[in-house]
Amino acid sequence: MSEIADLPLWAAIPVAVFLLIGSGLALIGSFGFYRLPNFYDRIHAPTLGTSWGAGGIIIASMIFFTVLDTRLVIHEILLGVFVTITTPVTLMLLGRAALYRDRSEGSKEVPAMDPSPGVLDEAEPVTSEEEDAARNPDRASE
Amino acid sequence: MSALILTWAITIAQLALAVAMVLALTRMIRGPRAQDRVLGLDTLYVNSMLQLVVYGMRSGHVLYFEVALIIGILGFVATVALAKFLMRGEVIE
Numbered sequence: 001m002s003e004i005a006d007l008p009l010w011a012a013i014p015v016a017v018f019l020l021i022g023s024g025l026a027l028i029g030s031f032g033f034y035r036l037p038n039f040y041d042r043i044h045a046p047t048l049g050t051s052w053g054a055g056g057i058i059i060a061s062m063i064f065f066t067v068l069d070t071r072l073v074i075h076e077i078l079l080g081v082f083v084t085i086t087t088p089v090t091l092m093l094l095g096r097a098a099l100y101r102d103r104s105e106g107s108k109e110v111p112a113m114d115p116s117p118g119v120l121d122e123a124e125p126v127t128s129e130e131e132d133a134a135r136n137p138d139r140a141s142e
Numbered sequence: 143m144s145a146l147i148l149t150w151a152i153t154i155a156q157l158a159l160a161v162a163m164v165l166a167l168t169r170m171i172r173g174p175r176a177q178d179r180v181l182g183l184d185t186l187y188v189n190s191m192l193q194l195v196v197y198g199m200r201s202g203h204v205l206y207f208e209v210a211l212i213i214g215i216l217g218f219v220a221t222v223a224l225a226k227f228l229m230r231g232e233v234i235e
Contacts, residue, residue: 004149004200004202005145006143007144007145009143009144009147012144012145013147015148015151018150018213019151019154019155019196019199020151022192023155023156023192023196024153025153026159026188026192027159027162028201029162030162030165030189033169033181033185034168034210038175039178039181040219042169042178046185047182047183049192050188053233054188054189054191057232059179060199061196061198061199065204072147075204076207078211079191079211080151082214082215083188083214086219089222090184090225092230093221094177094180094181094184094228096229097228098175098224100228100229101228114199128188
């Protein structure tokens with residue numbers, strides 16, 4: 001606790017404000033994830049925690065250690081960049097997996113797959129072997 | 143004065159993140175489907191990563207940053223593998 005007391009007041013106030021913003025938004029995101037009725041509604045809620053929740057806490061930590069050590073400490077920005085890059089990837093993969101599962105079960109909540117080929121990439125018009133044979137017939141004879 | 147402000151802010155942040163972890167864990171246990179459980183695990187990973195950053199500020203050590211980084215990377219890999227499993231039924235084809 002003695003290290004916290006070394007921080008001057010002008011730095012303690014923004015650190016506290018960013019900490020409360022970040023943790024409050026992470027709490028709101030998890031609460032929405034708990035309360036919302038549908039999976040496709042729920043998948044939006046945790047992004048509050050990963051965007052400004054992580055951002056606020058990381059900014060607070062950067063200010064805290066920079067003022068405490070009297071040198072520039074910004075390695076926490078690595079966490080922020082990593083979370084910002086990976087969250088859309090995971091949520092898009094999960095959303096596609098959930099859509100695929102709901103469609104293969106014939107659920108009424110999601111629109112059915114369009115039967116015309118090329119509208120969705122899940123509908124493969126021709127099998128790959130036939131496409132290869134049509135594209136280069138000399139290799140198909142081997 | 144600054145110690146008072148910071149101690150209260152860090153305590154409130156730790157409590158809020160703990161409640162967020164409990165909410166994500168509840169959704170992970172209750173389901174109702176597999177994709178809800180995977181998304182609950184992902185939210186739990188992110189909240190525990192933030193919890194470790196806040197605990198690093200409380201203890202004054204930079205050590206907890208590396209632990210938070212490892213948790214973030216493992217959470218990303220785990221969620222991608224589980225989403226691939228939900229999509230295809232197997233991870234490595």
